Amino acid sequence: MIEEIITSGRMNPEIDPMLHVWGWEIPFYLFLGGLSAGILIFSAYFTLRNRQDELPIAVKWMPIAVPFLIGIGLISLLLDLSHVLYAWQLFTNIRWESPMSWGAWTLMIITPLSIAWVAIWLEDIFPKWDWKFDEVKATIRWLKEYRRTMAQILILLSIILGMYTGILLSAFNARPFWNTSILGPLFLTSGLSASAALISFFSKTEVEKRLFTRIDIILIGIELFMIIHLFMGHLAGTQVHIQAAHMFLGGAYTVPFWVFVVGLGLLLPVFLEILELKHKFVPAIVPMVLVVAGNLMLRFIVVSAGQASRWLY
Amino acid sequence: MRYAMAVDTKKCVGCSDCVVACQTENNVPIGYCRDWIVEVTTGTYPQLSLEIRSERCNHCANAPCVRTCPTEASHYAAGGIVLVEESECIGCKACITSCPYDARFIHPEGYIDKCTFCIHRVEKGQKPACVAVCPTHAMVFGELDDPNSDISKEMATRKWKSLIPEAGTDPKVFYLI
Numbered sequence A: 001m002i003e004e005i006i007t008s009g010r011m012n013p014e015i016d017p018m019l020h021v022w023g024w025e026i027p028f029y030l031f032l033g034g035l036s037a038g039i040l041i042f043s044a045y046f047t048l049r050n051r052q053d054e055l056p057i058a059v060k061w062m063p064i065a066v067p068f069l070i071g072i073g074l075i076s077l078l079l080d081l082s083h084v085l086y087a088w089q090l091f092t093n094i095r096w097e098s099p100m101s102w103g104a105w106t107l108m109i110i111t112p113l114s115i116a117w118v119a120i121w122l123e124d125i126f127p128k129w130d131w132k133f134d135e136v137k138a139t140i141r142w143l144k145e146y147r148r149t150m151a152q153i154l155i156l157l158s159i160i161l162g163m164y165t166g167i168l169l170s171a172f173n174a175r176p177f178w179n180t181s182i183l184g185p186l187f188l189t190s191g192l193s194a195s196a197a198l199i200s201f202f203s204k205t206e207v208e209k210r211l212f213t214r215i216d217i218i219l220i221g222i223e224l225f226m227i228i229h230l231f232m233g234h235l236a237g238t239q240v241h242i243q244a245a246h247m248f249l250g251g252a253y254t255v256p257f258w259v260f261v262v263g264l265g266l267l268l269p270v271f272l273e274i275l276e277l278k279h280k281f282v283p284a285i286v287p288m289v290l291v292v293a294g295n296l297m298l299r300f301i302v303v304s305a306g307q308a309s310r311w312l313y
Numbered sequence B: 001m002r003y004a005m006a007v008d009t010k011k012c013v014g015c016s017d018c019v020v021a022c023q024t025e026n027n028v029p030i031g032y033c034r035d036w037i038v039e040v041t042t043g044t045y046p047q048l049s050l051e052i053r054s055e056r057c058n059h060c061a062n063a064p065c066v067r068t069c070p071t072e073a074s075h076y077a078a079g080g081i082v083l084v085e086e087s088e089c090i091g092c093k094a095c096i097t098s099c100p101y102d103a104r105f106i107h108p109e110g111y112i113d114k115c116t117f118c119i120h121r122v123e124k125g126q127k128p129a130c131v132a133v134c135p136t137h138a139m140v141f142g143e144l145d146d147p148n149s150d151i152s153k154e155m156a157t158r159k160w161k162s163l164i165p166e167a168g169t170d171p172k173v174f175y176l177i
């Protein structure tokens, strides 16, 4: 047998022996970004379908969380920056080749838009709400006229935001595990699934609850399909991609991924949701917590595994 | 103009003089390095072969670190040298995760640091510190486009390779084998 032993004298902190430059901040930020995208997509979509009165939680209530979710996400992104006093440099130009750059710009546009979106529903959900100043009232009236246009823009931007949370990682060919274009759609779908689970949990009416439970079941099905696809792609790839896949097929990530993300985060909740649709009693909080926790786990594991996968030379 | 470096694996003895010279010349913080020694042992005892390489940033012509940088802090300077502008770097580490050679590190002050091909010396007509100090003259630095430069002559007469060219980075540090 021919053996190859590589010894390196390099010992840079956080780089060697295994890359670990991204801790909890980045996966947490990706999770919140995906969740915000999911909530906005459902809200805008069902507005366009004129179902705002039938689905009040999805359309009017859930978006209230979005500015806060994005805010927390941005704080955790800032916490990750090691040269944070220069963070404003992000907004001195747009670099299309860098997902980090256009992602930051997308967030920059979507944040005020999501606040405006929340504002146009406030009078609907709190009948006593008073904007006090005439200028504000006029602005809100004006925004309401453009509700449909806003909804269309929001759907487009939210899809970009949801995809970006995955593309941010898949743009790095230096880390074979991330280097698959399925990560964009996978993270978008899982963000949608977490928001569907939350909407279904908070909804007060049977119609809304059942609709979003059904939507979540379909989304989880798509996610499972994409996960299989991800591994098929890696296993049919080059040696470094095959090695990356093996971290999950016998390697260090096997148990956390298949037990916690796939088992407890996808299969068990989908089973419970099917039972729910069949009118069996399932405490509503259980599938919701499982889906959301699985979502978070997925991002933590993917961010960590990517950094552990590398080219050998 | 296209600067490049060639490291002669048949001459390098792995003494680490280049590593120390770089740390001194560039004030590299203690515990960090911009260049390093890699030893690759292949074969089965007693038929073993050893390759020793002095490695650093490859100043790639298709550099993923420049591509993924959101601020243009990572950029191509004169002669294709890849540099980081400290005052534009936000420390997002996208460049670190995109470098297949792990050639970059986080400077304790927060910005990202790596080999500069000693551009401050090259501009004055001097050789990079590592090249200048090497006791076995294992490294050559120079202009790739000039057929009469030392590096072009070496590469014309010797067999050479670059590291993981299949990563698509078009590296400009070559290894004479």
Ligand code: SF4
Pocket (backbone or CB within 6 Å): B056, B057, B058, B059, B060, B063, B064, B065, B066, B082, B098, B099, B100, B101, B102, B103, B104, B114, B169
């Ligand atoms: S070796 Fe790494 S840091 Fe240097 S130019 Fe290539 S990708 Fe960038």
Ligand code: SF4
Pocket (backbone or CB within 6 Å): B068, B069, B070, B071, B072, B073, B074, B084, B088, B089, B090, B091, B092, B093, B094, B095, B096, B112
């Ligand atoms: S850490 Fe600095 S140099 Fe690297 S990609 Fe981010 S801004 Fe650019």
